[in-house]
Amino acid sequence: MAPPTPRRAAILRFVRERILAGDPPTVREVQEAFGFRAVQSARSHLEALVAAGHLTKEGGGKARGYRLPATAGGLVWVGLIGRVAAGELSLAVEEAAGYVVVRSPPGAELFALRVRGESMVGAAILDGDVVVVRRQATAEAGEIVVARVGDEATVKRLRLVAGRVELHPENPAFAPIVAEPGAVEILGKVVEIHRHLEPVPLGEDEG
Template identity: 65%
Template sequence: MGRTPAGQTRKRIYEFVRRRLLEGTPPTVREVQQAFGFRAVQTAREHLEALVREGLLAKAPGRARGYYLPPAATPVPTRLVPLVGRVQAGQLTAAIESPEGYLALRSRRPERELFALRVRGDSMSGAGILDGDIVVVRRQRTAEDGEIVVALVGDEATVKRLRRRGRRVELRPENPAFDTIVVAAEEVTILGKVIEVHRYLEHLPLIPAP
């Protein structure tokens, strides 16, 4: 019986290791040796190291079960992100409403950390956020100076760039036609940081809320 080409064997090893990793049970080198019937554990190690060099696997040094899938090789799960209302990007509007529905978006973040808002107005056009865009927001109560946030002032929400000035906060537009909102720091509640912008040219693929 002829020998299996090394490339085919390595592909089978990759599929074996990948399946185990996705199941949450990373194999040891010896388990790979036993699974493929290699006489020496070194043969299994050489195949695994070759997969690391090819970028298909990554390795944490000093760990028996140290092989893992690099981020590019790990499937990104689909999350149902609630579209919770509209945000006026030129003027303040009513605070976040009940969900209009859900968007199926790929993200590694848990669903509970995310929500989406529909933007109205052009005050953030300089940052590439246009009227009608959907912004995906990571829920958080703080933000770094210069980040784009969804901020609540009183009972109204807006999308702006955050600037801190001592005991005051500036919510700056990215369009010179609009004014900066300046308020005392205690009058502003950060609802989250804008992490993605989505633009749909035709139908918005919205999943109805129950």
């Protein structure tokens, strides 16, 4: 991968910082930040960074579609999309609030959530932890899942009891959530826990 020119290195740092803050910039925002007269000038620099492998671009014409590429050694950037309760149910909003780097097999669809509450302390999931979740619509009994009941989501251990779904806490101070199978949507399986989420160093680009 060839190093970018000084101007493109500055654009890349700007885009990286915005992505890591959970707010990927639009082409027009890059134009305004660097004082380009035409939006096409900003787009040309961004597309050159994509072509060189410094950025990737999501399909579908998304206005904020520029992303950081997968890192070396099977590491990928996973969006921190909101909060999930490990206590009472609470809404998990799917808007990236930052990113965490995790090791992942190719093709896995992952997202991350910050945990609020203490109902899963027996499974070593504490208030403030970040859980990395593999998106999947089903799970095996005994697995820790993120599940949605109505418009709200929670992290619990999945159990099946007498034909009903039980979202079981790992803290005796909390009661399980019991519902009919059709009332519970499995959003994914918890595959990793991060106790401390720290900013990813951006480093300095050459060129």
